[in-house]
Amino acid sequence: MDKFDKLIETRWFMKVVALILALLLFDSVYDPDKDVSNINVPSEQDSVVLTNIPVKSYYDTDNLIVTGVPETVDVTLTGPKNFLQQAKAHKNFEVYADLSDAQIGTERVPIKVRNLSDKLKATVDPAYVDVKVQEKVTKDFKVDVEFDRTLLEDGYISEPPVVEPQYITITGGKDEIERISYVKAVVNVKGPIKDTVRREAQIQVLDRDMNKLDVMLNYNTVDVTIPVKSLSKTVPIRIIQKGSPPEGVTIKNISLDVNEVKIFGSQEALDRTENVRVEVDVSQINGDTDMTVPVIISDGINEVNPSVVKATISTSVSQSDTVQDEEKEKEKEKEENKTFSNIPIQLTGLSNQFEATVQSPPNGISLTVTGKSGLIEQLKASDFQVFLDLSNLTEGDHDVKINVKGPADVQWKLATEVAKVSITQKEI
Numbered sequence: 001m002d003k004f005d006k007l008i009e010t011r012w013f014m015k016v017v018a019l020i021l022a023l024l025l026f027d028s029v030y031d032p033d034k035d036v037s038n039i040n041v042p043s044e045q046d047s048v049v050l051t052n053i054p055v056k057s058y059y060d061t062d063n064l065i066v067t068g069v070p071e072t073v074d075v076t077l078t079g080p081k082n083f084l085q086q087a088k089a090h091k092n093f094e095v096y097a098d099l100s101d102a103q104i105g106t107e108r109v110p111i112k113v114r115n116l117s118d119k120l121k122a123t124v125d126p127a128y129v130d131v132k133v134q135e136k137v138t139k140d141f142k143v144d145v146e147f148d149r150t151l152l153e154d155g156y157i158s159e160p161p162v163v164e165p166q167y168i169t170i171t172g173g174k175d176e177i178e179r180i181s182y183v184k185a186v187v188n189v190k191g192p193i194k195d196t197v198r199r200e201a202q203i204q205v206l207d208r209d210m211n212k213l214d215v216m217l218n219y220n221t222v223d224v225t226i227p228v229k230s231l232s233k234t235v236p237i238r239i240i241q242k243g244s245p246p247e248g249v250t251i252k253n254i255s256l257d258v259n260e261v262k263i264f265g266s267q268e269a270l271d272r273t274e275n276v277r278v279e280v281d282v283s284q285i286n287g288d289t290d291m292t293v294p295v296i297i298s299d300g301i302n303e304v305n306p307s308v309v310k311a312t313i314s315t316s317v318s319q320s321d322t323v324q325d326e327e328k329e330k331e332k333e334k335e336e337n338k339t340f341s342n343i344p345i346q347l348t349g350l351s352n353q354f355e356a357t358v359q360s361p362p363n364g365i366s367l368t369v370t371g372k373s374g375l376i377e378q379l380k381a382s383d384f385q386v387f388l389d390l391s392n393l394t395e396g397d398h399d400v401k402i403n404v405k406g407p408a409d410v411q412w413k414l415a416t417e418v419a420k421v422s423i424t425q426k427e428i
Contacts, residue, residue, distance in 0.1 A: 047078040048088055055111060059099035059133070065173035067214060068131035069097050073111055079120035087120060095124065102133045134173030141183040142167055143203065145224050151191030152228065155266040155302050158193075159227040165219060170205060172215030180215075181208040185222050195397060195420065196359065197226040230264040230302060237261060237295065237309065238275045243283030250316045254280050257310040258341075261295055269300025276304060280311050289313045290377075292339040292368060306341040306366050307415045336373040340381040341366045345402065345419060349391030353426055356390055360420040365402060371410035383407055388419055397422050 052072040059066050073095060077087055087093065093116040097109050108130050113122040145161035152158060163185060170177065185201035201224045205213045239254050261276055278293045293311050297304050342364035347356050365386055369379060384406040393400070399418045406412060 044081055045079065046081045046084055047076055048084050050075045050077065050088060050091065053091070053095050056094060056096040057099060058096060059102055061136075063136050064102065064104070065134045065136045065171075065176075066099055066102065066131055067134070067173065067176075068129055069099075070126070070129060074125045075113065076123040076125070077116075077120050078123075079117070083117050083119045087117065093122075097129070097131070099131065099133070102131075104133050104135060106130060106132050132173070132175075134175055136171065137174045137177045138169060138171045139177055140167045140169050141180065141205075143183050143185050143222055145187060145201070145226065146184045147187040147189060147197070147226060148191070151189065151193050153192040153194035155264060155269070155300075156194050156228055156230050159229065161187075162225040162227075164223045168203065168222070169218040170215050171217075172213070176213050176215050179207040179213060180205055182206040182210070185224055187224050187226065193228055194230075196228050196422065197224075198397075199224050231267055231270055232262050232264045233270045233273070234260050234262050235273060236275050238277040239311070240277050240279045242279050242281045245282045245285050245315070248318045249285055249287070250318075251282055251285070251313065252316055253314040254282075255312045255314075257312070258306065261309075262305045263297060263301045264303040264305075265301040269298070273298055273301060276301075278309060278311065280313065282313065285313055285315060287315055287317050289315070290338075292337045305361070305363060306339075308339040308341070308366055308368060310339060334373045335370060336376045337368055337370050338376045338379060339366055339368045340384065343367055343381050343384060343386050346385065346387040347390055347421075348387050349389045350393070350423070354393075354395065354423050355426050356421050356423045358388070358419055359397070359422050361416060365419075366415035367404065367412050368415070369406070369410050369412045375409060379407065379410070384412070386414075388421060390421065390423070393421075393423055395423050395425055 051074045053075050054072055055070055057066055057069045075095060077084055094114050096112055096114065098112065099107075099109060102109075108128055110128050111124045111126065113124060116122055143163050143166060145163060147161075149158065168183065170180065170183070182204070184204045184206065186204055187197065187199045187201045189197050189199060200221050202221055203217060203219065205215055205217070207213055237256055237259055239256065241251065241254065245251055256278065263270065263273060263276065265273075276298075277296050279296065280291070280293060290310055290312050292308050294308050295304050295306065343366070344364050345358055345361075347358075350356050367381075367384060367386065369376060369384075371379075384404060387403050387405075388400045389403060390398075390400065398421050400421050402414055402417060402419050404412060404414065
């Protein structure tokens with residue numbers, strides 16, 4: 001025992017013991033196979049659900065069409081919180097369906113995830129999807145126009161619509177292309193419709209049961225023009241003599257400058273209308289006379305063209321020459337009306353980049369002039385200038401005030417004060 005105590009007290013013994021303890025401690029701490037990067041790194045596990053993650057599809061896009069792959073999926077990630085936070089913030093991984101070896105038919109394929117940290121585990125919902133692989137087909141189809149015809153104003157009809165472009169190219173799976181029954185441009189318009197409609201319309205591709213088909217179009221919209229016009233009919237004018245001529249005056253004949261007019265209205269009103277009438281008041285007639293009289297229409301008729309006509313009254317008068325001369329002078333001083341029909345409407349002030357068309361009135365304007373008889377007799381339609389000022393107007397349909405320039409000392413009145421004008425861009 002004394003020898004052992006003496007050994008312990010020696011300086012070399014203590015050095016050897018210290019060396020052995022140091023070696024044991026180093027061996028317990030140092031491990032060359034151990035990943036020191038994870039020492040003192042929090043390893044608490046967690047999970048997070050990422051929603052609406054886009055799915056990419058890989059397949060032969062030149063020859064095949066694949067349907068059934070969802071646009072997005074939900075991905076649940078599990079792993080250390082710090083890695084989860086990075087993945088959630090950057091979403092620098094890819095969710096995809098690999099169909100590079102897909103064959104025509106139906107397949108069940110997995111939704112995979114790549115470029116994700118190996119510290120994280122991903123679960124996709126849904127994990128598998130049933131996809132349909134079809135031969136890719138491209139075909140041209142004619143576009144048909146659809147709109148609510150019940151919105152047409154009573155007495156108006158629509159002519160065949162004009163579509164631009166008339167044909168579109170549709171690409172899709174062979175089965176989808178074979179199911180196409182309707183390619184429609186649906187025009188949404190509010191009623192009542194009584195003018196030409198111009199709209200951009202969305203295209204719908206439908207099967208026989210009116211189900212929308214999943215196909216690709218080279219144009220999603222087309223430009224549609226639906227010409228709208230009023231129903232019309234040509235009928236004769238019936239002359240009705242009103243009143244009795246003064247004593248000594250006999251009415252030999254009453255004739256009109258036109259014997260027929262065009263009437264516009266509903267089909268029912270046109271069917272029951274066989275003629276229109278003018279009423280000629282002869283109670284103040286003292287000799288041969290021309291007068292302008294309005295054309296009288298029945299209920300249900302919207303418009304008549306021309307709206308006024310000239311009546312020529314031939315008479316025989318049993319009076320002395322002096323009395324006749326005096327009566328003629330009086331006639332020259334009398335106020336008289338005269339109507340000029342179908343005066344052309346001139347367009348002024350329109351920018352060079354546009355062109356304009358007068359939609360209504362379609363055949364010029366009627367102008368009734370009032371003045372002294374002697375002056376009225378000398379007037380001609382060419383004495384009046386009827387024009388529309390289109391300055392500052394742009395493309396579209398417009399209601400424009402009708403302007404008139406004419407001789408002094410007479411008054412005039414237009415059959416309508418406003419014209420409907422359609423302005424379009426000139427084709428380059």
